[in-house]
Amino acid sequence: xxxxxxxxxxxxxxxxxxxxxxxxxxxxxxxxxxxxxxxxxxxxxxxxxxxxxxxxxxxxxxxxxxxxxxxxxxxxxxxxxxxxxxxxxxxxxxxxxxxxxxxxxxxxxxxxxxxxxxxxxxxxxxxxxxxxxxxxxxxxxxxxxxxxxxxxxxxxxxxxxxxxxxxxxxxxxxxxxxxxxxxxxx
Amino acid sequence: xxxxxxxxxxxxxxxxxxxxxxxxxxxxxxxxxxxxxxxxxxxxxxxxxxxxxxxxxxxxxxxxxxxxxxxxxxxxxxxxxxxxxxxxxxxxxxxxxxxxxxxxxxxxxxxxxxxxxxxxxxxxxxxxxxxxxxxxxxxxxxxxxxxxxxxxxxxxxxxxxxxxxxxxxxxxxxxxxxxxxxxxxxxxxxxxxxxxxxxxxxxxxxxxxxxxxxxxxxxxxxxxxxxxxxxxxxxxxxxxxxxxxxxxxxxxxxxxxxxxxxxxxxxxxxxxxxxxxxxxxxxxxxxxxxxxxxxxxxxxxxxxxxxxxxxxxxxxxxxxxxxxxxxxxxxxxxxxxxxxxxxxxxxxxxxxxxxxxxxxxxxxxxxxxxxxxxxxxxxxxxxxxxxxxxxxxxxxxxxxxxxxxxxxxxxxxx
Numbered sequence: 201x202x203x204x205x206x207x208x209x210x211x212x213x214x215x216x217x218x219x220x221x222x223x224x225x226x227x228x229x230x231x232x233x234x235x236x237x238x239x240x241x242x243x244x245x246x247x248x249x250x251x252x253x254x255x256x257x258x259x260x261x262x263x264x265x266x267x268x269x270x271x272x273x274x275x276x277x278x279x280x281x282x283x284x285x286x287x288x289x290x291x292x293x294x295x296x297x298x299x300x301x302x303x304x305x306x307x308x309x310x311x312x313x314x315x316x317x318x319x320x321x322x323x324x325x326x327x328x329x330x331x332x333x334x335x336x337x338x339x340x341x342x343x344x345x346x347x348x349x350x351x352x353x354x355x356x357x358x359x360x361x362x363x364x365x366x367x368x369x370x371x372x373x374x375x376x377x378x379x380x381x382x383x384x385x386x
Numbered sequence: 387x388x389x390x391x392x393x394x395x396x397x398x399x400x401x402x403x404x405x406x407x408x409x410x411x412x413x414x415x416x417x418x419x420x421x422x423x424x425x426x427x428x429x430x431x432x433x434x435x436x437x438x439x440x441x442x443x444x445x446x447x448x449x450x451x452x453x454x455x456x457x458x459x460x461x462x463x464x465x466x467x468x469x470x471x472x473x474x475x476x477x478x479x480x481x482x483x484x485x486x487x488x489x490x491x492x493x494x495x496x497x498x499x500x501x502x503x504x505x506x507x508x509x510x511x512x513x514x515x516x517x518x519x520x521x522x523x524x525x526x527x528x529x530x531x532x533x534x535x536x537x538x539x540x541x542x543x544x545x546x547x548x549x550x551x552x553x554x555x556x557x558x559x560x561x562x563x564x565x566x567x568x569x570x571x572x573x574x575x576x577x578x579x580x581x582x583x584x585x586x587x588x589x590x591x592x593x594x595x596x597x598x599x600x601x602x603x604x605x606x607x608x609x610x611x612x613x614x615x616x617x618x619x620x621x622x623x624x625x626x627x628x629x630x631x632x633x634x635x636x637x638x639x640x641x642x643x644x645x646x647x648x649x650x651x652x653x654x655x656x657x658x659x660x661x662x663x664x665x666x667x668x669x670x671x672x673x674x675x676x677x678x679x680x681x682x683x684x685x686x687x688x689x690x691x692x693x694x695x696x697x698x699x700x701x702x703x704x705x706x707x708x709x710x711x712x713x714x715x716x717x718x719x720x721x722x723x724x725x726x727x728x729x730x731x732x733x734x735x736x737x738x739x740x741x742x743x744x745x746x747x748x749x750x751x752x753x754x755x756x757x758x759x760x761x762x763x764x765x766x767x768x769x770x771x772x773x774x775x776x777x778x779x780x781x782x783x784x785x786x787x788x789x790x791x792x793x794x795x796x797x798x799x800x
Contacts, residue, residue: 228743342707356672356675359668359672360672360676363665363668363669363672364669366662366665367665367669372662372665373662375661376647376660376661376662377648377650377658377660377661377662378650378651378653378658380651
């Protein structure tokens with residue numbers, strides 16, 4: 201780590217994050233969040249998902265605007281490719297979560313970031329989803345994330361940075377660990 | 387019966403407190419449900435040894451005087467040492483007295499002990515941090531055909547059925563028992579969540595020498611950034627058995643123990659393990675190396691580099707890319723599960739609302755919050771990181787006896 205006169209600024213409000221941990225530890229109900237998305241079928245494998253509101257801090261909350269995501273499959277799946285595949289959205293979620301974590305942990309540890317790029321790959325044998333081989337699972341066989349980070353820090357510090365980012369990542373936990381999932385008819 | 391102070395529990399912590407109270411001429415009695423050092427007698431497996439070297443086993447008015455200061459005490463010797471200590475200090479212990487309830491009373495506390503009712507102005511809870519096994523909810527989904535064991539009831543591999551054993555947890559307990567059970571010929575799978583990896587010795591000195599010398603063990607509870615985390619850190623992967631440098635996952639894997647990730651859940655009899663094992667191991671390696679860096683810097687600053695062997699680093703923890711994520715508990719491969727997932731205190735008899743929403747007693751360095759005159763001793767990182775170990779009671783008992791003494795003086799003046 202290089203010590204300079206210029207304060208480290210990765211654009212992360214660490215004081216607010218630490219304050220939130222302090223405040224929410226004594227008000228556990230406010231820490232209970234519900235994240236939401238809704239998805240409407242368009243045609244074929246094409247659907248559009250919308251994210252607008254969520255619940256947390258003891259109240260209903262709204263994003264600054266409504267976000268929309270087209271979901272489809274590529275032409276080699278005989279689809280129209282109107283958007284990224286669902287599995288790619290999972291990769292997007294994981295990369296976004298880990299990258300946010302890298303920025304926050306770097307800020308906390310006084311590491312100035314100049315650039316951070318994550319490339320992420322998920323290996324999948326699609327015989328699983330096609331039902332072609334009962335021994336092949338539907339999901340990823342493995343996920344690999346590779347971070348290229350330009351920062352005022354040693355390689356050891358950067359290793360520690362990405363390790364801590366994984367440790368505090370919601371999506372990393374969601375992908376790496378089992379989750380109870382309930383799908384029912386409205 | 388009326389007394390000034392009641393200490394509940396005649397283990398090393400309760401006895402250290404008794405000694406401190408005696409030094410201050412504070413009238414007291416130590417209540418013990420069984421015999422002195424009861425947990426060590428009845429709830430520890432016979433092959434267990436202390437993680438700390440003998441020279442570190444210091445209690446008020448007592449230092450290790452045996453002929454093996456660098457050895458690690460077997461549990462039978464711990465029992466003998468604590469029993470000898472109780473006699474040495476003339477502790478007013480009443481054995482075979484179970485405390486059923488402690489309540490607040492007009493002049494302090496009412497203690498229901500055996501068939502008696504005692505009144506005291508101060509109470510010290512010294513029943514220990516390891517009275518009950520902490521077992522995750524997933525335990526309820528283990529198939530009934532599988533034998534479930536906790537470290538409190540485990541004695542030796544002979545009590546387990548033949549067949550594979552799934553050990554959950556990679557603390558000192560988990561790695562020690564995984565090794566012992568594996569040696570008995572039973573194939574062992576070890577599910578490893580967050581763990582603390584340390585070498586038994588470094589640059590020719592025991593790791594506890596380094597932990598003490600560098601000041602790490604002396605770090606105070608009110609100076610630790612994340613105290614909740616520090617208090618819940620798993621015990622380091624060490625063993626008091628002589629020989630090996632490491633008792634870590636690499637050592638176990640080399641002997642043939644199968645290492646898998648943290649147990650997530652058991653569904654339909656299938657145990658699912660975390661895919662985060664590589665990062666869990668990376669975090670443990672980074673943490674170990676941070677401490678070794680601190681040790682090296684300390685040695686250099688003290689001018690010790692000439693007399694100590696050269697600094698070096700250990701190989702990283704190897705994670706098999708083919709590590710399974712699932713294990714079918716109904717396949718017949720696994721005959722027993724051992725829950726080495728930690729311990730928790732049993733304060734169910736404490737009839738005073740001093741616990742938080744998850745049942746942890748709220749205290750400020752052992753001074754229980756919201757109940758003046760109530761103290762707790764012998765908990766992990768109670769006042770310093772040393773509090774987790776036997777010798778932590780040396781200073782903790784001094785600080786808390788001092789607090790108790792001034793509490794009593796203030797009450798007298800009113």
